[in-house]
Amino acid sequence: MKVRLLLFAAVAEAAGETELTLELPDASTVSTLRQALIDAQPAVAGHLDGARFAINETFAAEDAALADGDTAAVIPPVAGG
Amino acid sequence: MGFLSHDPLPVGELIDAARRNDAGGLAVFIGAVRDHARGRSVVAIDYSAYEPMAERVYQQIVDEVAERWPDVTLHSRHRIGHLRVGDDAVVIVASSAHRPECFAACRHVIERLKEDCPIWKKEWDAGGAQWISPRP
Numbered sequence: 629m630k631v632r633l634l635l636f637a638a639v640a641e642a643a644g645e646t647e648l649t650l651e652l653p654d655a656s657t658v659s660t661l662r663q664a665l666i667d668a669q670p671a672v673a674g675h676l677d678g679a680r681f682a683i684n685e686t687f688a689a690e691d692a693a694l695a696d697g698d699t700a701a702v703i704p705p706v707a708g709g
Numbered sequence: 710m711g712f713l714s715h716d717p718l719p720v721g722e723l724i725d726a727a728r729r730n731d732a733g734g735l736a737v738f739i740g741a742v743r744d745h746a747r748g749r750s751v752v753a754i755d756y757s758a759y760e761p762m763a764e765r766v767y768q769q770i771v772d773e774v775a776e777r778w779p780d781v782t783l784h785s786r787h788r789i790g791h792l793r794v795g796d797d798a799v800v801i802v803a804s805s806a807h808r809p810e811c812f813a814a815c816r817h818v819i820e821r822l823k824e825d826c827p828i829w830k831k832e833w834d835a836g837g838a839q840w841i842s843p844r845p
């Protein structure tokens with residue numbers, strides 16, 4: 629399956645890009661996606677502590693399932709206000 | 710009008726929007742850019758967001774307020790972009806018949822935004838900029 633992954637803040641800066649498209653095996657979860665991101669962009673590995681993931685603009689747990697065409701995002705610790 | 714704004718925040722308009730003849734209490738929280746953090750001086754902050762998700766999370770928080778304090782009228786805005794010391798980053802206005810509800814709603818909104826709203830800041834000091842992670 630193909631998943632679009634959006635990157636923000638320190639993660640985007642470490643990767644040098646704000647989004648990438650990842651080809652993942654069937655039955656992939658957020659954990660699979662996290663590893664695929666590190667494989668594709670080793671520079672972000674040190675910036676994922678405390679980061680959460682979202683699928684289609686909603687926070688998703690590590691075992692949440694991904695579907696072909698989903699837009700996922702890495703959400704580093706937020707700092708609004 | 711969305712929650713996020715790329716322009717300076719219209720504090721007076723937000724306050725007026727929350728005024729009601731049956732609301733005797735109106736609470737305002739403003740989060741402004743401070744000139745120091747973690748022992749360093751700060752000259753500016755760049756705020757960025759995952760904008761569609763930030764709007765969605767804000768709507769969830771609005772729904773939480775409506776459920777817990779049905780009498781509260783809420784108007785809030787967060788600024789995105791390059792802000793300097795003293796600029797307003799977030800404004801939250803809540804009104805209600807009596808003061809406990811508007812104070813509580815105002816506090817709830819800012820605390821929930823800081824937990825879940827996908828907004829980030831990069832702080833600038835004299836030497837450069839760094840991303841801020843409140844939960845390192």
